[in-house]
Amino acid sequence: MKRWLAQNFSGIVFATALLVLGFAVGQYYLQKAYQQQMEASYRRAMREFAVHVAALSQDLGKARVVAAPEQMGALAASMRSSVQGAQASLGQLPLGEVDLGKVEGMLWQCYRSAYAYGAGQLSSGALQALYEQVSRLSQEVQAFLAEKEVESPWVSWNRYFTTSLVLSDSLTAALTQINSSLEELDEELGALPRRASGMITGDEIRPEQAREIAQAFSGRSDLKFEVINETEGDIPAYTVEAKGRDGESITVEVSQQGGLVLWMISSRAVRSRELEAGEMVEIARQFLAERDFPTVHMTDVQILQNRATITFVPVVGGVLRYAEPLKVQVSAADGEIIGFQGILYYLAQGRSPQSDAGEDEPQIAMEREEAEQRVSGEAVVLDHKLALVPNHLDETVLTHRLGVQVGDDYYLVYINDQSGVEEEIVQVSSPEFF
DSSP, X not given: OHHHHHHHHHHHHHHHHHHHHHHHHHHHHHHHHHHHHHHHHHHHHHHHHHHHHHHHHHHHHHHTTOOOHHHHHHHHHHHHHHHHHHHHHHTTSOOTTSOOHHHHHHHHHHHXXXXXXXXXXXXXXXXXXXXXXXXXXXXXXXXXXXXXXXXXXSSOGGGGGSSSOOOOHHHHHHHHHHHHHGGGGGGGGGGSOOTTOOOOOSOBOOHHHHHHHHHHHHTOTTSOOEEEEEEOSSSOEEEEEEEOGGGOEEEEEEETBTTOEXXXXXXXXXXXXXXXHHHHHHHHHHHXXXXXXXXXXXXXXXXXXXXXXXXXXXXXXXXXXXXXXXEEEEETTTOOEEEEEOHHHHHHHHXXXXXXXXXXXXXXXXXXXXHHTTSOTTOEXXXXXXXXXXXTTSOEEEEEEEEEEETTEEEEEEEETXXXXXXXXXXXXXXXXX
């Protein structure tokens, strides 16, 4: 045996080397193909985004000259469709670390302003400002795509030797630049209705207090938090950051007035899913309860890349308050809290504190039985709650929120308590969202 090994040692080593090399080459090409596939999906999402923004720009341009009510109504509907398409395309990009607040805010302004335009309530100045804003966005995106059409794939060759999928630096930089370029026109949009009006009040805190608040809120007492930025604007805040294991960074935004955590995000990659949706909902609910948030009701669960984003709304006096959402992001691997968003909730407290709302149910104009009779006879009402929801003009209205079943399908129907009109109808996957 030893003699045979000695005689064939070089052949064994050569064969082993070939196997290792073959495995390495195979892994290299598999990863390269995967990254090219993902980059192609990002490119497709950007193209779709560009198409929707271009269509929105064209509709806004036409809206400046159209006067017939029928045409105005059709243009308004087309604008809303383009906005929804653009928002959906943005959602296909892994943009967790790219600030697109101005782009998202502009799309929301367009969506709401489309309703105002259709009702003849949008001023020509506001319409012109929107047109210029969207046209600039469209031109920037088109220029970026045109530049990329003459290049090879967006991922440079050295990226193919890494084990993690990273969004192209050029795409990240371009989107950041596009978002920043919209800032110059913000003042011209002042005539438009503002979303999330309100303010955050309270005693002003110091940077060292912001660090303590961020550490306590995140529950990461093992990490050292540092203030890395101070932001001005509508909500002055401290940006606090800590570095964790495996390159993880945790960023927390703390308001300078009141010391409230506006949002928190972890860059941690979640590589597996071990928990069910219901388990993650309860973890998120407990997280909010431990931080003295009011009783909440879960309204939505989105699981993407093993990160569950769970939306709650507070329940005050038996009424669900949809304009005050709280979002919590949970790792599906181990249940760790890796994200939080509470700006709209805090701003709502500045408009009408819950302490002034009382714990009694509000007076209703329509009896529950009458509201349930407003739905089709084919629908079986399984749940009935009261809910304050923002309508298309962002006015908060009291509704009867009916959870109904039609055949094997489930819907939430929001019936205006005053008019009896359906404010919204939303299909849900199961009665757990009632």
